[in-house]
Amino acid sequence: MASKDRIQRLKDETRANILDASLRIAVEEGWQSLSMRKIADAIEYTAPVIYEYFANKEAILLELTRRGYMILSKDIQTAKNQYQLPAKQLEAMWLAYWDFAFANQELYQLMFGVQINCCCGVVEDLPESKSPLNQFREVIISLINSADPAPDLICLKYYTFWSVVHGLISINILKRGYSPEMNNQVLKAAISDIINSIAKAT
Structure with a gap:
């Protein structure tokens, strides 16, 4: 159970990092500059990892809107x-x-x-x-x-x-x-x- 909790916590942290990095890029460069590649570079992951959490950029924008x-x-x-x-x-x-x-x-x-x-x-x-x-x-x-x-x-x-x-x-x-x-x-x-x-x- 502890292992499952740790894995879920890491997933939650990665998801939060993706959202935080997306907003930071928007603040520094504007929303028009946001891309999955830039987000991946910002958190030092590969782009495919981002897609494991969000289907596309629009899904990230929607989650940030919710926030x-x-x-x-x-x-x-x-x-x-x-x-x-x-x-x-x-x-x-x-x-x-x-x-x-x-x-x-x-x-x-x-x-x-x-x-x-x-x-x-x-x-x-x-x-x-x-x-x-x-x-x-x-x-x-x-x-x-x-x-x-x-x-x-x-x-x-x-x-x-x-x-x-x-x-x-x-x-x-x-x-x-x-x-x-x-x-x-x-x-x-x-x-x-x-x-x-x-x-x-x-």
């Missing part, structure tokens, strides 16, 4: 737990979303197809990809002063939030943004305005 959503969901939950009031929770959660995007820029690009092709249909099937949406929806529902809020209203408010925040993130990833001070003003004002619009509509 990104897991980190994002954890960050959002941590931000939410700092406050009791739904309005304060929403603000903190979207600021955490913003911080994640720039602390993990390559993962964010991969998750949402910013300057990289995204297998969006496949990504949408990942359970992890639904976690941020569900976390935000839960707090939006808490903020709406109604025992049975309309699903369309919840959806509208979430996508209004996401469109603004994701749009501002994308502008800055494309190097078309303004100063950090301006970004901060726009971000906080937009979040506040949407929160107020929810309060007024209920």
Whole structure:
């Protein structure tokens, strides 16, 4: 049993090393430079060994996307737990979303197809990809002063939030943004305005 455990541990470590090396290459050279050969060279294995763990490069990208959503969901939950009031929770959660995007820029690009092709249909099937949406929806529902809020209203408010925040993130990833001070003003004002619009509509 000990031998089997050791073999499984080595497999898990190799798999993690492949993912870590892939992300490191993306950070240093961009996603367009990623290849199975480069990954193999980075971890000092032969390319066929990589294929024992992942069928192709797309499978690696999908697993990294899963990892990104897991980190994002954890960050959002941590931000939410700092406050009791739904309005304060929403603000903190979207600021955490913003911080994640720039602390993990390559993962964010991969998750949402910013300057990289995204297998969006496949990504949408990942359970992890639904976690941020569900976390935000839960707090939006808490903020709406109604025992049975309309699903369309919840959806509208979430996508209004996401469109603004994701749009501002994308502008800055494309190097078309303004100063950090301006970004901060726009971000906080937009979040506040949407929160107020929810309060007024209920």
